[in-house]
Amino acid sequence: MDFRFSEDQLALAESVREFLADTHGPQVLRHLDKDGPRDPNIWQGLVDMGLTGLMVPEEFGGLGLGLAEAALIAAECGRACLAEPLVDTAFVAVPWLLAKGETGQLAAILAGVCRIPLPHAINPWVADGDGAHLKSVDPLRILTKGTGGDDPHLLDLAALMSAAQLVGLADAMLAQAIEYAKIRTQFGQPIGAFQGLKHQLASCAVAIEFAKPVVWRAAQALQDEVPTRSIHVSHAKVAATDAATLTAETAIQVHGAMGYTYEVDLHFWMKRTWALSGAWGSRAFHLNRIDNAVLGDMLELGPQATFA
Amino acid sequence: MHLHYTPEQSAFRAEVRAWMEMHVPAEPLITLECREGYDQHVEWERTLAAGNWGMVTWPEEFGGRGLDLIQWLIFEEEYFRAGAPNRANQNGIFLLGPTIMEFGTEEQKQRFLTPMAKGEVVWAQAWSEPGAGSDMAAISSKAVRDGNQYVINGQKTWSSRAAFADWGFGIFRTDPDSKRHKGLTFILFDLNTPGITRRPIRQLHGETGFAELFFDDVRVPVENCLAGEGEGWNVAMATAGFERGLMLRSPGRFQATARRLIELYRRHQAEAAPSAREAVSQAWMAAQAYAYNTYSVAAKIIAGGKIGAEASLNKIFWSELDRSMHRTAMQLLGACAELKTFDDGSVNQWLEGYIFSLSGPIYAGSNEVQRNITAERLLGLPRVGAG
Structure with missing residues (x-):
């Protein structure tokens, strides 16, 4: 029993975080918003980092890493509000294909x-697919009409990776709100010195702190193929959605009227949060899976089952 | 990341479970907030000690088993699964014990830890004063050095367990010219020392668990000072860290409450509101999340890390979770919620628990103070009134 990422795993995530901070800042999001949401240079940078091969087995030239590492990196993609479909292709499609032996x-x-676009019956759209576009509130998402089968493993993988991105998004929105609260002054002091703001931001920190281990635990449960993995994925999706939604609403409140403008960067992260909160199973869908298992006596309860 | 118990850890769980099933009283003890209940709980501490379960993480020489934090979490999980009584000596074993382990001299460890683990000496804490609650640095009770003794004068309040306990610990102003966090000293004292008057305070539920303590020229030997004169604030912060962080409220407690809530929901499912259904699922989720978080903190500590201000996040989370679970139970009980005893003669433990849960966001540093600490020390926001 060791609920910790290794030094190597953390160093990998740190290097991705730094890479994205350097190459995928708010000015890039504005460029994509203006000139079109996909940029081959950004994609090539991710490929050169080896991220498309993160989960590809070593025998095929990849890094052969697992879902725990992928979830950690997906959180970094959320933090950077990455627009390229790296998570869908490299962290969802790859393990899904591998599970099918393809x-x-x-x-x-x-x-x-x-x-690889991922059609699924749970969504009324396909992200980064071909054909007539639907308009998302998120200016950097490309959605097309379409739906697919109801493969449960694909759903679990994609819901997990949405949850991982959501905790990264929440981290980033909290950081933006904190920075703004430090520099904006009113009544002769930074607004961040007012308890009314402090307590709201502290509540976001609590929600994020206790959502993250749920996401990591779900990633490990999927990786280890434990029988209750779908419940843990649903738990991760609900916890991450709730933490990110709370943080988004708090962050715009902290920014005041500035938060309601297109000029402040926050809206990119907030809109991605709205999109991913509903994608790959709504809150109701996942809560229902948990209700049925936990309240319906389908899940072993008791301390020996915490990690079962 | 490896989320499986080793065969040794599973065997340890089985050992604890078997012992608890043999020894936990079949009927819940009377609340420890009254004399009779307190005596029952002290008796239970001695039973635990006889099984060598007093404080499993401590070295064997101090009455422990030398186990690691994962085994401690397993012990706690099984403890609460079995419905074992609340620990009369929680202030000792969970708060003062680790503090002595970190700051105490060899002599102090020998003198205080073993009787603590064995339940022979029960400890009360004495932090708050009438003028120093959330603002603990406003402490004014004085301890004046006189030869090899301190002479203590002043008043402490909300002193948990102090109505009946044997010894107390707290911080006192040893430098009369000092202000705020400076000049404070952490002192251990026998509650039966001449000059100490205890005035039990009747609590919300009608019983008397905590007390006011009046110090009137109380003489305490200087060797009862922990970590040196003037170091009190730092030592107290470490104790508070144990309190808010890992030790005082382990996840097994809340997971057990969540399971009982699930059972209660199943019995009341027919008339339960849809919101109760969600609240019960949320209780399970939050208790699980708290367990995952604690296991990850334990793994960090085992690897040599420390918990700092993150303990405040913890305290906010468990105290608000506990209140919300008990509130949900009260809603599920409907018209029966107000009954102190049910038709079948059993005590309404949800009511007792709900009342107790209301103290969670207040004790161990109010949640408002925890949110300030979180905002200022973890998030880096400016201090109140910083300008």
Whole structure:
């Protein structure tokens, strides 16, 4: 029993965080918003970092890492509000294909020349697919009409990675609100010195602190194929959605009227939060899965079952 | 990340479970906030000690088993699963004990830890004063050095367990010219020392658990000072860290409450509001989240890390979770919620628990103070009135 990421895993996440902070800041989001939401240079940067091959087995030239590492990196993608479909292709499609024993596309995914849209019955759209576009509130999302089958493993993988991105988004929105609260002064002091703001931001910190381990635990449960994995994924999705929603609403409140403008960066993160909160199973869908298991006596309860 | 118990850890769980099933009283004890209940709980401490379960993480020489924090979490999980009584000596074993382990001299460890683990000496804490609650640095009770003794004068209040306990610990102003966090000293004292008057305070539920303490020229030997004169604030902050962080409220407690709430929901499902359904699922989720978080903190500490201001996040989370679970139970009980005893003669423990849960966001530093600490020390926001 060791609920910790290794030094290597944390160092990897740190390097991705730094890379995205350097190459995918708010000015890039504005450029994408203005000039079109996909940029081959950004994608190539991710490929060169080896991220498209993160979960591709070593025998196919990838890094052969697991869902725990992928979830950690997905959180970094959320933190950077990454627009490119890295998470869908590299952290959802790759493990899904591997689980089905399909290895034909791995080399192309690794090389960055193949992106895999993920149609599923749970969503009324397909992200980064071909065809007529639907308009998302998130200016950097590309959605097309379409739906697919109801593969439960695909749903679990994608819901987990949405949850991981949501905790990263929440971290970023909290950081933006804190920075603003430090520099904006009213009544002769930074607004962040007022308890009315402090307590709201502290509540966001609590929600995020206790959502993250749920996400990591769900990632490990999927990786280890424990029988209750779907419940843990649903728990992760609900906890991450709630933490990110609270943080988004608090962050705009802290920014005041500035938060209601298009000029302040916050809106990119807030809109991604709204999108991912409903994607891959709404709060109601996941809560229902938990209700049925926990209240309906379908889940072993008791301390020996905490990690079962 | 490895989220499986080792065979040794599972075997340890089985050992604890078997012992608890043999020894936990079949009928819940009377509340420890009255004389008779307190005596029952002290008796239970001695039973635990006889099984060598007093404080499993402590070294064997101090009455422990030398186990690690994961085993302690397993012990706690099984303790609450079995419905074992609240720990009369929680202020000792969970708060003062670790503090002595960190700051005490060898002589102090020998003298205080073993009787604590064995339930022979029960400890009360004495932090708050009438003028120093959330603002603990406003402490004014004085301890004046006179030869090899301190002479203590002043008043402490909300002193948990002090109505019946044997010894107390608290911080006192040893430098009369000092202000705020400076000039304070952490002192241990026998509650039966001449000059100490205890005035039990009747609590919300009608019983008397905590007390006011009046000090009138109370003479305490200087060797009862922990970590040196003037170091009191730092030592007290470490104790508060144990209190808010890992030790005082382990996840097994809240997971057990969540399971009882699930059972209660199943019995009242037919008339329960849809919001209760969500609240019960939320209780399970939050208790699980608290367990995951604690296991991750324990792993960090085992690897040599420390908990700092993060303890405040913890305290906010468990205290508000506990209140919300008990509130949900009261709603599920409907018209029966107000009954102190049910038709079948059993005590309405949800009512007792709900009343107790209301103290959670207040004791161990109010949640408003915890949110200030979180905002200022973890999030880096400016201090109140910083300008």
